[in-house]
Amino acid sequence: MKTVSGFSKMSKTEKINWLASQFQGKTAEEVLTMDRFWHPDAGEQSRFDEFAENTLTNYYLPFGVAPNFIINGKSYTVPMVIEESSVVAAASLGAKFWQERGGFHARVVSTKKVGQVHFLWQGDKKVLKDFFEDNHATLLESVSSLAENMIKRGGGVSSIALLDLGRELENYWQLKMEFETCDAMGANFINSILEESARQFQALIKTNDLPAAEIIMCILSNYTPDCAVEVFVECPIDKLGTFSNDMDARTFARRFQTAVEIARIDRSRAVTHNKGIMNGVDAVILATGNDFRAVEACAHAWAAHDGQYRSLSSCTLSNDTFRFSMRLPLALGTVGGLTTLHPLARVSLGILGHPSATELMQVAAATGLAQNFGAVRSLVTTGIQKGHMKLHLLNILHQLGATDKDKENAKKYFADKVVSFSAVRQLLQEYSETRN
Amino acid sequence: MKTVSGFSKMSKTEKINWLASQFQGKTAEEVLTMDRFWHPDAGEQSRFDEFAENTLTNYYLPFGVAPNFIINGKSYTVPMVIEESSVVAAASLGAKFWQERGGFHARVVSTKKVGQVHFLWQGDKKVLKDFFEDNHATLLESVSSLAENMIKRGGGVSSIALLDLGRELENYWQLKMEFETCDAMGANFINSILEESARQFQALIKTNDLPAAEIIMCILSNYTPDCAVEVFVECPIDKLGTFSNDMDARTFARRFQTAVEIARIDRSRAVTHNKGIMNGVDAVILATGNDFRAVEACAHAWAAHDGQYRSLSSCTLSNDTFRFSMRLPLALGTVGGLTTLHPLARVSLGILGHPSATELMQVAAATGLAQNFGAVRSLVTTGIQKGHMKLHLLNILHQLGATDKDKENAKKYFADKVVSFSAVRQLLQEYSETRN
Numbered sequence: 001m002k003t004v005s006g007f008s009k010m011s012k013t014e015k016i017n018w019l020a021s022q023f024q025g026k027t028a029e030e031v032l033t034m035d036r037f038w039h040p041d042a043g044e045q046s047r048f049d050e051f052a053e054n055t056l057t058n059y060y061l062p063f064g065v066a067p068n069f070i071i072n073g074k075s076y077t078v079p080m081v082i083e084e085s086s087v088v089a090a091a092s093l094g095a096k097f098w099q100e101r102g103g104f105h106a107r108v109v110s111t112k113k114v115g116q117v118h119f120l121w122q123g124d125k126k127v128l129k130d131f132f133e134d135n136h137a138t139l140l141e142s143v144s145s146l147a148e149n150m151i152k153r154g155g156g157v158s159s160i161a162l163l164d165l166g167r168e169l170e171n172y173w174q175l176k177m178e179f180e181t182c183d184a185m186g187a188n189f190i191n192s193i194l195e196e197s198a199r200q201f202q203a204l205i206k207t208n209d210l211p212a213a214e215i216i217m218c219i220l221s222n223y224t225p226d227c228a229v230e231v232f233v234e235c236p237i238d239k240l241g242t243f244s245n246d247m248d249a250r251t252f253a254r255r256f257q258t259a260v261e262i263a264r265i266d267r268s269r270a271v272t273h274n275k276g277i278m279n280g281v282d283a284v285i286l287a288t289g290n291d292f293r294a295v296e297a298c299a300h301a302w303a304a305h306d307g308q309y310r311s312l313s314s315c316t317l318s319n320d321t322f323r324f325s326m327r328l329p330l331a332l333g334t335v336g337g338l339t340t341l342h343p344l345a346r347v348s349l350g351i352l353g354h355p356s357a358t359e360l361m362q363v364a365a366a367t368g369l370a371q372n373f374g375a376v377r378s379l380v381t382t383g384i385q386k387g388h389m390k391l392h393l394l395n396i397l398h399q400l401g402a403t404d405k406d407k408e409n410a411k412k413y414f415a416d417k418v419v420s421f422s423a424v425r426q427l428l429q430e431y432s433e434t435r436n
Numbered sequence: 437m438k439t440v441s442g443f444s445k446m447s448k449t450e451k452i453n454w455l456a457s458q459f460q461g462k463t464a465e466e467v468l469t470m471d472r473f474w475h476p477d478a479g480e481q482s483r484f485d486e487f488a489e490n491t492l493t494n495y496y497l498p499f500g501v502a503p504n505f506i507i508n509g510k511s512y513t514v515p516m517v518i519e520e521s522s523v524v525a526a527a528s529l530g531a532k533f534w535q536e537r538g539g540f541h542a543r544v545v546s547t548k549k550v551g552q553v554h555f556l557w558q559g560d561k562k563v564l565k566d567f568f569e570d571n572h573a574t575l576l577e578s579v580s581s582l583a584e585n586m587i588k589r590g591g592g593v594s595s596i597a598l599l600d601l602g603r604e605l606e607n608y609w610q611l612k613m614e615f616e617t618c619d620a621m622g623a624n625f626i627n628s629i630l631e632e633s634a635r636q637f638q639a640l641i642k643t644n645d646l647p648a649a650e651i652i653m654c655i656l657s658n659y660t661p662d663c664a665v666e667v668f669v670e671c672p673i674d675k676l677g678t679f680s681n682d683m684d685a686r687t688f689a690r691r692f693q694t695a696v697e698i699a700r701i702d703r704s705r706a707v708t709h710n711k712g713i714m715n716g717v718d719a720v721i722l723a724t725g726n727d728f729r730a731v732e733a734c735a736h737a738w739a740a741h742d743g744q745y746r747s748l749s750s751c752t753l754s755n756d757t758f759r760f761s762m763r764l765p766l767a768l769g770t771v772g773g774l775t776t777l778h779p780l781a782r783v784s785l786g787i788l789g790h791p792s793a794t795e796l797m798q799v800a801a802a803t804g805l806a807q808n809f810g811a812v813r814s815l816v817t818t819g820i821q822k823g824h825m826k827l828h829l830l831n832i833l834h835q836l837g838a839t840d841k842d843k844e845n846a847k848k849y850f851a852d853k854v855v856s857f858s859a860v861r862q863l864l865q866e867y868s869e870t871r872n
Contacts, residue, residue, distance in 0.1 A: 001511035001789075003535065004503045008528065019501065019513060019787065027786035034783060039496070040476065050830060051498045052516075053524040058496035059517040059722065059780050060475070062488040065455065067440045075437035077455060080488075081495040083774055084727060088489040092444065099439065116705060118698050149858050168701040169694075176704075188828050191821050192854055216694050217815035223707035258605075258652050262554050265604040267737065268612075269552060271659035275733040282729055286495065291520060292728070293718055297711035300736030301703065307743045336857075338519055341831055344495050347470060350463035351455065353437075379653035385627050392624050394486060395777055418628055421772075422585050 008054055016056055044343070051338065063287065063344060065351070066092040070103025071366045078367050079348035080283035085391035087279045090374030091367055097377075101235040104369065106362035109228040111182075112158065113331060114221040115190045117175035117198045120214040125164060127210065128173070132162040135204050142200040143193050150189055155180040157193060173213075175201065183357040185290065185333030187220055194218035222294045223301055224331045229365035232325030233373070240322055243381045253322050255380040256315060260324070263311030273311045273372070274303055277326070280371025284364040288352075289338030289345030295330060302329045313372050324373060328365045332357050389419040396424045406431050444490055452492055480779070487774065499723065499780060501787070502528040506539025507802045514803050515784035516719035521827035523715045526810030527803055533813075537671040540805065542798035545664040547618075548594065549767060550657040551626045553611035553634045556650040561600060563646065564609070568598040571640050578636040579629050586625055591616040593629060609649075611637060619793040621726065621769030623656055630654035658730045659737055660767045665801035668761035669809070676758055679817045689758045691816040692751060696760070699747030709747045709808070710739055713762070716807025720800040724788075725774030725781030731766060738765045749808050760809060764801045768793050825855040832860045842867050 001022050007015065013035075020031040034057040039045040049055040061081050066088055069076040078095070080088050098104060121128055140160060147156045156179070163174040175197060179190050198215045205213055240249035247255075263273035278296060285292045303309050313326040334357050339345050349355065352363060378384050393414050397407045410427055417423070437458050443451065449471075456467040470493040475481040485491045497517050502524055505512040514531070516524050534540060557564055576596060583592045592615070599610040611633060615626050634651045641649055676685035683691075699709035714732060721728045739745050749762040770793050775781050785791065788799060814820050829850055833843045846863055853859070 001513060003511070007503050008525070015501070022513070023786070027783075030779075030783045030786055034499070034780070036477075036480075037475070037499075037780065039473070041472075044472075047834065048496050048498055050834060051519055052500050052521055054500040054502065054528065055498040056501060057499045057780070058494075059499040060484050060494035060778075061497060062484055062491040063470070063473075063493045063495040064488050064490040065451070065492060066490065067443050075439070077437060077458070083487055083725070083778070084729075085488055089444070092490065114704060116702075118695070118702075118705065120694070146854065146856075149856065165702065169697060172698065174702075188821070188825070188855075192825075192856075195819050195821050196854070216691060216698065217812075217819075219705075219708060219815060219820055221704040221708050222711050223704045255652060258556070259554070261605060262608065262652065266552075266554075266601065266610075268550060268657040268659045269554065269655075271733045271737045272655060272657050275658050275729045278729045278733065289519070293520075293711050293714045293732070296729070296732040297707045297714065297736060300733060301707045301740065301745045304737065304740030304745050309737045309740050337831075341835060342496075342519070343466075344470070344473065344493070347463075347466045350459070350466055376653075379655060383631050383653075384655055385624070385631050389624070389628075395773075398483065398486060399777060418582065418632070419624075420582075420585065420628075 012049060012056060015054065019056070047341065047343070051341070061286065064088040066095055066367065066370070068092065068099050069095040069363070069366060069370070070099050071106055071362055073103065076363060077351055078284060078363060079287035079351050080280075080367070081286035082279065082283040084279060085395070087283060087371060090378070091280050091283070091371045094370030094374040097373070098233045098370070101233065101239060104231055104233055104366035106229055106231040106366055108358040108361055109230060109327070110226045111180065111331075111358060112224065112226045113179040113181050113186055113190060114224055115177045115179060115194045115219065116221055117177075117194055117201065117218045118216045119173055119175070119198070120171045120216060121173050121211065122171045123211045125166070129162065129164070131205070131208055131210060135208070136160065139197060139200055139204065143196045146193055146196055147189075150181065153182045155182040160197070181333075183334045184336040185331060190220040191218065194220070222297050222331070224298055225302055225305065225329050227331045228327055228329040229361045230325070230327050231362065231365040231369050232323060233369065234321055234323040237317060237320050237322045245381070247381055252381065253317050256376055257317050259376050259380050260311060260313060260315040264314065265310075267309045270303065270309055270311045273313070273376075274300065276375040277312055277328075277368040277372045281328070281330070281364050281368035284367050285332070287345070287348040288332070288334070288360060289342045289348075290332050295332075298329050298331065313369060324369065326365065326369050326372075328368060330361045330364060332360050332364065334360050389414070393419045393424065396421055400425060400428055402428055448485060448492060451490060455492070483777065483779070487777070497722065500524040502531055502803070502806075504528065504535050505531040505799070505802060505806070506535050507542055507798055509539065512799060513787055514720060514799060515723035515787050516716075516803070517722035518715065518719040520715060521831070523719060523807060526814070527716050527719070527807045530806030530810040533809070534669045534806070537669065537675060540667055540669055540802035542665055542667040542802055544794040544797055545666060545763070546662045547616065547767075547794060548660065548662045549615040549617050549622055549626060550660055551613045551615060551630045551655065552657055553613070553630055553637065553654045554652045555609055555611070555634070556607045556652060557609050557647065558607045559647045561602070565598065565600070567641070567644055567646060571644070572596065575633060575636055575640065579632045582629055582632055583625075586617065589618045591618040596633070617769075619770045620772040621767060626656040627654065630656070658733050658767070660734055661738055661741065661765050663767045664763055664765040665797045666761070666763050667798065667801040667805050668759060669805065670757055670759040673753060673756050673758045681817070683817055688817065689753050692812055693753050695812050695816050696747060696749060696751040700750065701746075703745045706739065706745055706747045709749070709812075710736065712811040713748055713764075713804040713808045717764070717766070717800050717804035720803050721768070723781070723784040724768070724770070724796060725778045725784075726768050731768075734765050734767065749805060760805065762801065762805050762808070764804060766797045766801060768796050768800065770796050825850070829855045829860065832857055836861060836864055838864055
């Protein structure tokens with residue numbers, strides 16, 4: 001692989017050609033034919049090219065839907081973008097199960113966003129604190145013109161505080177700001193306000209003849225513990241029905257509750273438990289053009305907020321009621337960014353009835369809880385492999401180029417057996433030999 | 437939205453038609469035309485449909501590349517799938533910067549995977565512990581036939597331990613197993629072995645006339661703290677060059693180090709700092725058909741392993757050397773699952789020279805560190821908004837349907853001004869009025 005200069009300035013085709021020229025054989029050929037994933041309409045394609053840099057083609061992820069969600073009494077078909085098999089199936093199963101038992105109940109705690117101006121300042125701490133008291137209103141006022149549009153929509157800067165963190169790091173201070181960004185994720189708004197606040201803060205410090213502050217950085221925080229949704233499902237234990245192998249409702253409830261409790265106390269289990277929740281949440285995040293890295297970072301940091309990493313969801317059995325619930329911090333937008341620019345994010349928001357950010361937060365959290373319910377239900381009843389293996393078998397059969405007839409026969413054969421690549425290959429060989 | 441039965445059994449077109457029938461006007465029309473994102477080749481499309489359930493179409497994510505990565509002396513162009521603007525640019529910038537300064541150095545700590553059989557057992561604890569000692573080898577032996585293929589490839593079950601967790605939850609025990617899965621992520625392998633181990637364990641308990649164990653669940657853990665990469669860049673401080681606004685190398689190094697230290701001590705900053713690392717890591721994960729939810733959950737839980745959520749990367753300045761490093765737990769595969777099935781994951785692996793899982797772990801970690809370097813570098817020099825806003829401006833211009841000429845003029849106009857949607861709209865109106 002050679003060093004390349006000016007790569008970002010090349011056209012898409014020049015980039016592909018350069019990359020292909022670094023290889024021989026199959027890889028060169030595969031790189032050259034990446035254009036088969038371009039949208040046939042060049043105008044539509046150019047839109048996708050502009051989302052990121054050095055774009056060569058489109059990566060396809062399956063766009064599916066989970067129907068039959070009832071959330072706060074309203075019916076939804078939830079758009080889900082996810083490459084992992086069984087996630088949409090588990091969410092759909094969870095949705096259908098709870099549809100007949102009152103559906104999902106969700107409420108938004110708040111939509112408070114956070115930003116920080118990190119700076120170093122050396123001097124008499126009381127002087128800076130007094131200065132901040134005196135100039136607090138002036139500082140807020142000085143950034144209000146930037147916030148004008150957000151204020152019109154009902155948002156803006158909610159608060160600004162001066163934090164002395166000198167015990168952690170010498171001379172380290174923060175301006176910690178809170179924001180209301182309405183239906184936008186608001187990253188650009190927040191970062192612009194923060195940078196402007198830092199400039200104005202420095203100017204005010206100068207006017208007041210204080211020692212200068214060294215601004216280290218200005219940036220929003222993705223840790224938004226109060227920008228959160230509470231979601232739950234509940235029903236009388238004896239209305240849970242029966243499960244596979246004649247497991248009764250009470251046994252199921254107890255086993256389910258034990259599994260969730262294990263995820264509360266055991267970190268190794270908690271990570272996978274929460275990963276399952278995020279399977280559902282992220283699928284909605286991706287489908288609606290939101291940022292899954294931001295959501296992931298916040299959710300997992302929140303899972304460790306008491307000093308031990310724990311499950312995000314919890315389950316109680318009291319007064320003969322099964323209740324499965326979760327508090328999930330979740331900062332989402334339904335305007336701005338990709339939500340508006342990505343044609344399929346637009347379709348997703350259309351399918352959801354053009355929700356506000358708070359409504360979307362509730363849908364995403366409910367999908368996460370549905371997925372978690374479906375996964376834990378599988379784990380404590382049939383085991384996870386039965387469902388996974390069925391899908392795994394289909395993938396192996398596809399990969400080995402099995403005929404439709406062989407696929408049908410193999411599905412029957414593996415109904416009660418452990419699926420492995422070699423076992424499938426051997427079976428297909430036997431089928432083939434029988435024919436010859 | 438109506439309740440629907442048998443949705444999963446419908447054909448793709450039937451699903452789309454049903455969904456469209458739930459809406460009127462624009463949403464109905466947009467749902468009906470989701471097929472414009474289908475691959476023109478029906479065979480190729482059917483492959484994507486099978487990855488997940490209830491698939492309607494393909495969600496496009498931009499597939500880009502970051503050239504000029506040097507990792508352990510080898511040159512790479514790194515495939516990145518990410519919808520967020522500026523991530524590929526920051527990674528490319530980080531790669532190019534370090535290319536001239538020795539590149540990235542990475543090593544894999546281990547590739548140890550983890551699985552757990554969670555069970556309840558009531559009785560004399562010493563009896564179960566002794567039983568486990570005596571039957572430990574038999575238990576391992578009893579699942580060896582399932583592991584046959586993995587053993588041939590150099591992997592298999594590495595260890596099995598009995599954990600007494602009764603202090604946390606009454607009668608709660610674990611069989612904790614460790615696995616080597618070579619170039620596979622190994623989820624199906626691990627889960628199959630765990631379920632079989634549980635069956636064999638129960639059978640052995642029965643044979644030995646012990647009280648029965650109630651298996652709650654068997655599942656791999658995505659918390660793999662030892663399946664990790666260490667990656668670093670380093671160079672003499674005075675070889676760092678100069679930065680914007682004539683910032684010298686020493687000032688840059690000190691500010692950069694302070695920013696990373698802030699992310700170590702302040703949770704709100706740590707979340708966004710790590711989110712930036714995962715921007716780079718996840719882009720490689722997606723491009724290579726790996727599972728980003730697993731990687732995210734593990735990385736963030738690891739970030740909180742000492743009881744406080746902290747930055748994953750760290751920076752030291754000693755002996756006049758700038759060193760920026762990270763230990764990142766990362767369980768990846770380059771065979772099996774989507775890595776083989778997704779045609780673009782295959783292209784990605786081709787571009788990377790068909791790496792082993794350990795080589796891919798190093799590439800993904802280096803990309804994360806490069807992205808983190810690029811982001812923190814922006815933050816402590818020009819501020820993050822300068823770069824973001826340039827891309828934000830392009831998106832707004834596109835959204836407002838600006839002509840190429842207007843785009844050029846607007847870019848010049850906003851070179852030294854704060855970009856906002858309303859300001860761009862106003863400028864375009866002025867351009868338009870000037871023309872009329």
